[in-house]
Amino acid sequence: MPCHAKQQISFSEVEFASQRTRTRREVFLAEMDKVVLWAQLTALIEPVYPRPGNGRRPYALDTMLRIHFMQQWFAFSDPAMEESLYDITPLRQFAGLSLTHGSLPDETTILNFRHLLERNHLAEWLLAEVNAMLGEQGLLLRHGTIVDATIITAPSSTKNRSGKRDPEMHQTKNDNQLHFGMKAHIGVDAESGLVHTVTGTAANANDVTQMNALLHGEETDVFADSGYTGAAKRKENLDVEVDWYIAAEPSAVKRMHASLQECVRRIAHPFRVLKQQFGYTKVRYRGLAKNTAQIKTLFALANLWMIRKKLATAMG
Numbered sequence: 001m002p003c004h005a006k007q008q009i010s011f012s013e014v015e016f017a018s019q020r021t022r023t024r025r026e027v028f029l030a031e032m033d034k035v036v037l038w039a040q041l042t043a044l045i046e047p048v049y050p051r052p053g054n055g056r057r058p059y060a061l062d063t064m065l066r067i068h069f070m071q072q073w074f075a076f077s078d079p080a081m082e083e084s085l086y087d088i089t090p091l092r093q094f095a096g097l098s099l100t101h102g103s104l105p106d107e108t109t110i111l112n113f114r115h116l117l118e119r120n121h122l123a124e125w126l127l128a129e130v131n132a133m134l135g136e137q138g139l140l141l142r143h144g145t146i147v148d149a150t151i152i153t154a155p156s157s158t159k160n161r162s163g164k165r166d167p168e169m170h171q172t173k174n175d176n177q178l179h180f181g182m183k184a185h186i187g188v189d190a191e192s193g194l195v196h197t198v199t200g201t202a203a204n205a206n207d208v209t210q211m212n213a214l215l216h217g218e219e220t221d222v223f224a225d226s227g228y229t230g231a232a233k234r235k236e237n238l239d240v241e242v243d244w245y246i247a248a249e250p251s252a253v254k255r256m257h258a259s260l261q262e263c264v265r266r267i268a269h270p271f272r273v274l275k276q277q278f279g280y281t282k283v284r285y286r287g288l289a290k291n292t293a294q295i296k297t298l299f300a301l302a303n304l305w306m307i308r309k310k311l312a313t314a315m316g
Contacts, residue, residue, distance in 0.1 A: 026090045028073070033094065035304045035311045036069065038062060040129055048120050059105055064113045066095045067105060071114075072298050075279035078107040078114075118289065123296040130300045131196055137314045139307050144190030144221040146267040147214045147228060149207050152291070154181035154283045168288045170202040179203055181283060184295045186270060187214035190223060193266040194307065195299040200292030212236040221245060223267075273302040 022030075042061050050058045058064075070091055071081050085092050085104045097104055117123060134140035154169040171180045183205055187197035197214045207227035211234070215222065223245045224231065231237055232244045274280045280298055283291045304311065 023090070025074075025088075029070075029090060029094045031308050031312070032069075032073070032301075032304065035308045036301075037129060037133055038065070040133070041065060041126055044125050044129060045117070045120075045122055048116060048122075059109065060096070063095050063097065064105065064109075067110060068113055068117070068297075069301060070094065071110070072280075072294070072301055073278055077284065078110045081110050082107040117297075118293050121293075123293040123300075127195075127198065127296045127300040130303055131194070134192075134194060134303065134307065134311070137311065139192060139310060139314065140189055140194050140196065140303075141191040142189065142196075142216060142218040144223065145196070145215055145219040146188045146190050146223040147186070147207075147211060148188070148225065148267045148271075149183045149185040149210070149227070150271045151179045151203050152181050152184055152283050152295070153179055153281070156180040166283075166286045168202060168286075169283070170204040172203040182288060182291060183207075184271075184274075184292075185210040185214055186267070186299065187216065188267045188270060190219075190221065190266070192307070193269050194303045195270050198292070198296045198299050200288050200295055202288065208234065212240070215240065215242075269306065270299060270302050273305060274298050277305065278302070 042065055045061060045065065049061050052058065067081060067085070070076065070084075071078075074084075076084055082105065085095065085097060086099070092099070092104070131140055135142075151172065151174060154166055156165055165180070169181050171178055173179075181203045183201050183203050185199045185201065185207070186195050188195050196216055199210050199213050201210065208229070208231050211222075211224070211228055211231045219242055221243045222231075222240075225247050228246050231246060232240075274295075278298060278301070284294065285291050
């Protein structure tokens with residue numbers, strides 16, 4: 001059964017291993033390998049993962065989770081992920097696979113693993129587990145929350161199997177431009193800039209409607225831009241005992257204390273990681289549930305990437 005363990009490697013892999021200079025991709029994988037909580041995360045999935053039976057033996061859970069995360073980091077579709085495992089040695093080695101010993105997962109196997117995570121709502125648990133560990137390490141504080149949202153575009157074309165646009169995606173206007181897709185809403189720790197809460201809605205949802213869902217309940221201060229004007233007066237927030245710092249208009253940010261200005265700017269970092277570091281600029285699936293699950297996974301991984309150097313030091 002394929003597993004993440006030392007395996008006998010082929011001559012081509014021996015030649016590859018002898019190279020002196022590591023690529024940026026190899027450095028990235030090595031850094032993430034150190035900070036991802038492999039044992040804890042596989043333990044979350046293990047109760048629902050298929051066990052060996054009379055049929056085809058499943059790939060090791062650790063292997064499939066590594067492949068799933070590489071899909072997020074490098075923006076691979078299921079077919080592209082399968083092809084990359086054959087073509088790119090560092091990706092194959094990161095998953096603990098070999099061309100000469102055992103088979104490689106095909107795109108259907110990769111798809112089925114993602115569906116397993118979606119059916120069992122495991123993306124939310126993965127984010128929670130990552131953040132629990134960051135809290136234990138003193139890297140995720142809970143005094144203040146910054147909230148914001150970004151539009152993730154979806155295909156507006158009807159040239160697909162159903163002949164229709166995704167009915168769960170909608171159109172909205174932003175900066176005098178029309179966008180079709182969804183919104184990713186996040187609650188971010190004001191001190192560390194790490195994401196603690198994620199929700200997904202259609203693009204036309206008003207940002208302020210998600211405010212309550214983005215608070216963890218322990219913060220004393222909440223920071224947001226003008227899209228959240230009136231949040232404190234909404235029925236669901238009347239019992240929320242925090243100090244509200246809402247920039248009623250963009251110029252209000254300039255009038256804030258320097259530390260508050262930094263809070264407002266800090267929330268842009270997680271979005272940049274998703275869009276620039278991980279290459280996530282468009283939804284990959286149909287429906288809000290599937291795409292929200294992916295976004296939650298991406299932000300869990302983004303937290304680890306943003307804090308990887310401090311985390312590696314803290315973990316020894």
